[in-house]
Amino acid sequence: MLVLGGCRSGKSRYAQQRCEAVGNGNLAYIATAQAFDAEMEERIARHKGERGSRWLTIDAPMDLPAALSQAARRADAVLVDCLTLWLTNLMLAEEDLASARAALAEAMMACQVPVVLVSNEVGLGIVPDNALARRFRDEAGWLNQQMAALCEDVILMAAGLPLRLKG
Numbered sequence: 001m002l003v004l005g006g007c008r009s010g011k012s013r014y015a016q017q018r019c020e021a022v023g024n025g026n027l028a029y030i031a032t033a034q035a036f037d038a039e040m041e042e043r044i045a046r047h048k049g050e051r052g053s054r055w056l057t058i059d060a061p062m063d064l065p066a067a068l069s070q071a072a073r074r075a076d077a078v079l080v081d082c083l084t085l086w087l088t089n090l091m092l093a094e095e096d097l098a099s100a101r102a103a104l105a106e107a108m109m110a111c112q113v114p115v116v117l118v119s120n121e122v123g124l125g126i127v128p129d130n131a132l133a134r135r136f137r138d139e140a141g142w143l144n145q146q147m148a149a150l151c152e153d154v155i156l157m158a159a160g161l162p163l164r165l166k167g
Contacts, residue, residue, distance in 0.1 A: 001114070001167075002147050004121040005157030012081055014155065014162055015116045016051065019079040022114045027055050028071035028078045032086035034061045061089045064100075065107035072111045083119035083147065084140050091132075097139055101146055108150050119144050121156065 001018060005011040019027055029051060035041040048057060056075060060067030064086050071078045080086075090100050108115060123141045128134045148154045153167030 001116045001153040001155065002144070002151040003116060003118050003155045003157060003162075004144060004148075004165075006121060006124070009157040010160035010162075011118050011120075011157045012047075013160075014157055015079055015081065015118045019077045019114070019116045020054075022077050024076050025054075026075045028075035029055045029057045030060050030064065030067045030071055030078060030080045031057055032061055032064065032080070032082060032089065034085075034089065061086070062093065062095075065103040068104070068107040068111060068115065072113050072115075075113060077114045077116070078111070079116045079118070081118040083117055083143055084122065087140055087143055088136070091136060091139065097143075101143055105146060105150060108147070117147055117151065119147065 001015075003011045003015040003018070031044070033040065033044060035044055048055075051057070056071070058067045058071055064080065068078060068080065087097070090097055120140065121144065122137050128137055148166065151166070154165040156163045156165050
């Protein structure tokens with residue numbers, strides 16, 4: 001399942017609920033965020049506390065395909081939050097984004113447990129005024145399209161409400 005939406009649209013909460021509904025026992029949360037400041041450290045700690053002991057957290061700011069494979073061996077369902085932070089990390093490290101998308105697609109297709117992906121829909125606003133932001137918007141759009149094609153269900157969140165796009 002792919003859960004898309006804007007900032008504070010309810011994506012993560014919805015994705016967590018869906019993952020908890022399909023996972024019978026252990027759940028894996030793959031976190032792509034990196035804490036570069038105190039506010040982000042606090043945010044990450046709060047989210048960990050909200051998930052509870054049922055969740056195994058795997059930090060994967062860069063190697064998401066390997067983390068997904070690892071999580072699928074250890075859990076009944078996997079939540080990846082979020083693809084756009086992962087993309088940001090890859091872009092800042094000047095990684096080959098097409099190869100990274102292909103590796104993630106391969107890991108998704110090999111996964112034997114339900115996976116819920118969270119990603120920001122950044123293409124609904126104005127055209128960014130700088131090349132890096134335009135590239136990010138384009139890359140995020142291509143990543144979302146590729147993951148949406150692989151997922152049986154795609155949900156768009158707006159104001160905490162899910163809109164089923166596929167499935």
